Amino acid sequence: xxxxxxxxxxxxxxxxxxxxxxxxxxxxxxxxxxxxxxxxxxxxxxxxxxxxxxxxxxxxxxxxxxxxxxxxxxxxxxxxxxxxxxxxxxxxxxxxxxxxxxxxxxxxxxxxxxxxxxxxxxxxxxxxxxxxxxxxxxxxxxxxxxxxxxxxxxxxxxxxxxxxxxxxxxxxxxxxxxxxxxxxxxxxxxxxxxxxxxxxxxxxxxxxxxxxxxxxxxxxxxxxxxxxxxxxxxxxxxxxxxxxxxxxxxxxxxxxxxxxxxxxxxxxxxxxxxxxxxxxxxxxxxxxxxxxxxxxxxxxxxxxxxxxxxxxxxxxxxxxxxxxxxxxxxxxxxxxxxxxxxxxxxxxxxxxxxxxxxxxxxxxxxxxxxxxxxxxxxxxxxxxxxxxxxxxxxxxxxxxxxxxxxxxxxxxxxxxxxxx
Amino acid sequence: xxxxxxxxxxxxxxxxxxxxxxxxxxxxxxxxxxxxxxxxxxxxxxxxxxxxxxxxxxxxxxxxxxxxxxxxxxxxxxxxxxxxxxxxxxxxxxxxxxxxxxxxxxxxxxxxxxxxxxxxxxxxxxxxxxxxxxxxxxxxxxxxxxxxxxxxxxxxxxxxxxxxxxxxxxxxxxxxxxxxxxxxxxxxxxxxxxxxxxxxxxxxxxxxxxxxxxxxxxxxxxxxxxxxxxxxxxxxxxxxxxxxxxxxxxxxxx
Numbered sequence: 001x002x003x004x005x006x007x008x009x010x011x012x013x014x015x016x017x018x019x020x021x022x023x024x025x026x027x028x029x030x031x032x033x034x035x036x037x038x039x040x041x042x043x044x045x046x047x048x049x050x051x052x053x054x055x056x057x058x059x060x061x062x063x064x065x066x067x068x069x070x071x072x073x074x075x076x077x078x079x080x081x082x083x084x085x086x087x088x089x090x091x092x093x094x095x096x097x098x099x100x101x102x103x104x105x106x107x108x109x110x111x112x113x114x115x116x117x118x119x120x121x122x123x124x125x126x127x128x129x130x131x132x133x134x135x136x137x138x139x140x141x142x143x144x145x146x147x148x149x150x151x152x153x154x155x156x157x158x159x160x161x162x163x164x165x166x167x168x169x170x171x172x173x174x175x176x177x178x179x180x181x182x183x184x185x186x187x188x189x190x191x192x193x194x195x196x197x198x199x200x201x202x203x204x205x206x207x208x209x210x211x212x213x214x215x216x217x218x219x220x221x222x223x224x225x226x227x228x229x230x231x232x233x234x235x236x237x238x239x240x241x242x243x244x245x246x247x248x249x250x251x252x253x254x255x256x257x258x259x260x261x262x263x264x265x266x267x268x269x270x271x272x273x274x275x276x277x278x279x280x281x282x283x284x285x286x287x288x289x290x291x292x293x294x295x296x297x298x299x300x301x302x303x304x305x306x307x308x309x310x311x312x313x314x315x316x317x318x319x320x321x322x323x324x325x326x327x328x329x330x331x332x333x334x335x336x337x338x339x340x341x342x343x344x345x346x347x348x349x350x351x352x353x354x355x356x357x358x359x360x361x362x363x364x365x366x367x368x369x370x371x372x373x374x375x376x377x378x379x380x381x382x383x384x385x386x387x388x389x390x391x392x393x394x395x396x397x398x399x400x401x402x403x404x405x406x407x408x409x410x411x412x413x414x415x416x417x418x419x420x
Numbered sequence: 421x422x423x424x425x426x427x428x429x430x431x432x433x434x435x436x437x438x439x440x441x442x443x444x445x446x447x448x449x450x451x452x453x454x455x456x457x458x459x460x461x462x463x464x465x466x467x468x469x470x471x472x473x474x475x476x477x478x479x480x481x482x483x484x485x486x487x488x489x490x491x492x493x494x495x496x497x498x499x500x501x502x503x504x505x506x507x508x509x510x511x512x513x514x515x516x517x518x519x520x521x522x523x524x525x526x527x528x529x530x531x532x533x534x535x536x537x538x539x540x541x542x543x544x545x546x547x548x549x550x551x552x553x554x555x556x557x558x559x560x561x562x563x564x565x566x567x568x569x570x571x572x573x574x575x576x577x578x579x580x581x582x583x584x585x586x587x588x589x590x591x592x593x594x595x596x597x598x599x600x601x602x603x604x605x606x607x608x609x610x611x612x613x614x615x616x617x618x619x620x621x622x623x624x625x626x627x628x629x630x631x632x633x634x635x636x637x638x639x640x641x642x643x644x645x646x647x648x649x650x651x652x653x654x655x656x657x658x659x660x661x662x663x664x665x666x667x668x669x670x671x672x673x674x
Contacts, residue, residue, distance in 0.1 A: 217535055219542075220555070281532055283525040286514075290522055293513035300509045301523030302494065361513035414561070 021225040036414065041406050042354045042370040045399075046377060053381035060384055064249035066241075067262055071183050073350075073376025074264040075100070075327035076343060080350035080368035081275060082319025085312040087351055088279075088292045090360025091140065091147035095132075096347060098158035099317045100324030101339025103128045105165035107325055108172040108334035111179065118178045122325060129321030130314055132158075137310030155344070163336050171335040174328055182267065183330035186260030189246040195266060196242045204231040264326060268369065271322070275315075275365040288312060292360035323347075342393065349400035350375045357407050374399070422485045424449045424614040425470070425501070425583045430479035432462075432469055439465045441639045442479065447583060447614040452605060454625040454646070455618045457635030458658055463618050466635070467585050471503045472496040499583075502576035506587045510572055512561040516553060517541040519560055520575045544578045545570075547611075548604055566597025573604055577613070584608055585616040590624055602628050622651055636661030641668050 032040060053060040079096050086093045093099075107125040110116045116124075136154060140147045166172055174180060187195065207227045214221040242261060250258035279285035290298040291308050299305050320339075327343075328334045352358060353374050354367025378399060382392045423446035432440040440462050447453040457463050468474045470481060472490040480487050483499050490496050496503070510519050517534075520541045526533040541556055550570050553563065560568060569589050576584050586605065590598040606628045609615045619625050625632060626646060633643040634657035641661045649666070656663035 214535060217539060219535060219538055220557070277531075281534075282530060283527060283532060286518060286522070286525060286532065289513055289518075290511045293511035294509070296507075297509040297511050297522070300493070300505070302497075303523050361511075 021223050021229065024223065024226050037355060037406065037410050039355050039367065039370050041403065042367070042374055045353065045374050046370070049374065049377045049381060053377065053384065057381070057384040060381055062249070063244045063247040064258075065380065065384070066244050067186075067249060069373070069376045069380055070262045070265055071330055072380055073372045074183060074262075074268060075323040075330065076346045076350055076375055077268060077369055077372030078271065078323035078326060079320050079343065079347035080354075080372055081271060081365050082316035082323075083347055083351045084275075084356050084363050084365055084368050085279075085288060086147070086316045087348075087356050087358060088288050088360060088363050089309060089312050090292050090358075091309070091312070092151060092348070092358075093136065093147065093313065093316050093320075094151040094344060095136065095154035095158055096151075096316055096320040097339045097344030098155055098162060099129060099132050099339070100320040100327060100343065101162045101334075101337075102132065102158050102165065102324070103321035104324035104328040104334045104338045105162050105172075107179070107328055108174055109165055111174060111176055112172055118176045121176075121179075125325055126318055126321045129318040129324075132320075133314035133317030134310060136317065137313030140313065141306040141309035159336075159340065162338065162340075166334060166336055169336050171333050173333040175332075179325070179329050180332050181263060181329070183262070183264050183326050184332070186245070186258070186262050187266070189260050192242045192246055192261040195261070196238055199269070200231065200235045200238065203234055207231060267326070271319075272365055272369055279365060284308075284311070289361060292362075294361075342396065345400065346375050346379075346396065349396060349403065352407060353399065353403040355407075357411065358404060359407070359411060371403075421448060423447060423482075424484055425616075426482040426485075427466070427470065428480050428482065430466070430469060430481075431477045432465055432474060433477055439638050440469070443635070443638070443640045444643070445633055445640060446643065447616050448631070449582070449614045450609055450612050451630040452609045452615045452617055452628050453631045453633060453643075454629035455616055455633050455635065456620070456622075456625060456654065456658055460637075461635040461658075462638045463635055464587060467503060467587060467616070467618065470496070470501060470585065497579065500579075500581045501583045501585065502579060502581040503585045504569075504572045504576050504587065504589060506589075506591060510560045510568060510575075513559065515559050516545075516556040516563075516571050519571060520544070520578055522575075524579070540578070541574075544574050548574055548577065548607055550574060550604070552600065564597065565593050566600050569593065569597075569601050570604060573601070573608070577608065581613065583614045583616065585618070587618045588620065589617070590619065590621060598624065622654060625654070626651065634658055634661075634667075636668060639668060642666045 059065060079100055083093060083096055103125040106128045107121050110121040110124050111118065136150055139145050139150045163169060207222070207230065211221040211227060245261045246259050248257060248259050250256055279288065287298065287303045287308050290301065290303060291305050295305060324339055327338055331338070350371035351363065351368050352371065354369070354371030356363030356367045375396065378396055379392060382395060425447040427443060427445045429442045429444065430440050431438070431442060443462070443466060445466065455463050455466070465474065469476045470490065472492045472495050475491070481490055482488065488499060490499070511522065514522065517538050521537050526537050538556065545553070545556065552570070553567055560571065563571065573584070573586065573589070589601050589605065593601060602624055605615055605617060609630070617625070617629060629646045631643060632646050632649065632654055634641040634654060636657065639661065641657045644666065653663040653666065657667050661668040
């Protein structure tokens, strides 16, 4: 039977040597052609949108507008980060928007009526998210109702719940300085730079250490040039962002100075790093991908599928709570519409535009941030162009459809290419 | 020689339908035992009973000469019995290493110990002389059918298993890939494992097996050495339960 050993097309490579940057690039191009686009559509979309808006409305590229983008997109991005977990399982959570509303209302009520300290209120809001997620997850995983139906029902019920919490439609304003600061205040410029230096250094150190450890063990590691390119790209882009955000953006600097990185940025960064670590480097994260990729295989491998499902919903609703807190902070108030109208679709859109598949098994937390940026740019740019809500909805709807279309087509292409 | 895995007089019914009648079966270390039989003869049911997926109604399972209780897949795994299912049970969206360690990941504190998993996976694959995958970090979705089967088998071997049961490993494969997988099956046995190969394909059976066990309508028609029988005799055992002196007499186990 030794005759089969040298089949053409079955490359026999014992690859212990590290691939060069050229090989990495070729491999990436092959992946994209094979239907695995990753973040490419989101990044290209971001570049195109920014170019168009920058040409049409010079105001788009001012530092005040750049800072606005972050605070505008923050809540949606945070909700989308949670949604990624549910989408990875091939499920959906349509109630995430109003779940964030309910949690924001809990925050507002405990802050104002109960007069509790802000950290207790934040914990209460997040705990509400955990309870909501547990209930939704149990209904999906244990009872076996499709997640679409469970969360659609919750979508309606939570609208009612928000109304109950805010007393049939009153607007509860939030005056706590800490909560309001989250989406409305900035880091001092020096802290922005310190944070920047810390992030770039840690990123570089992690990449170098991993490569060193792997090559010491004789495993393939990323080439130095690729690591340098990655770290360099991060250093340049993040440096540019911090520089622009540290410019004076007050209309009247003599009266009040407005500089620095918005506080939501480090909040999003920390959550991005934590959830990426959970998803990529823990057994729990690995099991989420496994359940999303092949539930039966996961079950046979001894993975507690139901528990994984419930946890994903818990993470989703808790992140919705965080998004709700940021939304409440940005508006300095909570009303029956917090987390309503387009929030959920924007959040799902953000995750999908970023490259998370609606079919499960494929996606990253970073997708939510990239997609959130696209959604924020559309919303912001269209506003600057003077278009009303009607056009904004139409455009965002089309973009969501486009992203889902790209996802579906990429999947088809992958199937045709024998991948998947 | 004591068989590594032996079942004695196993009965199994699904409601009113009796699927296995007092089945006797043995698999020896270092040998490939082919389990053959027509559709519905009870091959998969027998395997699932051994694997702990179905509880048995009667009879006993012996491992290394000692009677054992197998109440679930985990029990089977602890004994060292691994089953590679026909539909593979691999996650397409994970890479080879991730699939091989799925559900039994190595951890370094809270985080996964990717490097040692990768090393061990590479060792296992090379100990099986698998050289047809470009990188063990490539996604399973990009592998051919034969390569997937190889990964599934390697996954079963990784856990110091003693008995590996393969359910129709070559059913969906082309000629060259079938040859590769059969070669791997033979190597497994040569390393001292007891291999049970379920197959419909007589060529495969005669190419790699040391013994052949033929099931006929839920009864073990005969368990013979491959060298002692001919192609035609085995086909007769499968289709009618008997062949000359071999097999069932009047539909009853001899």
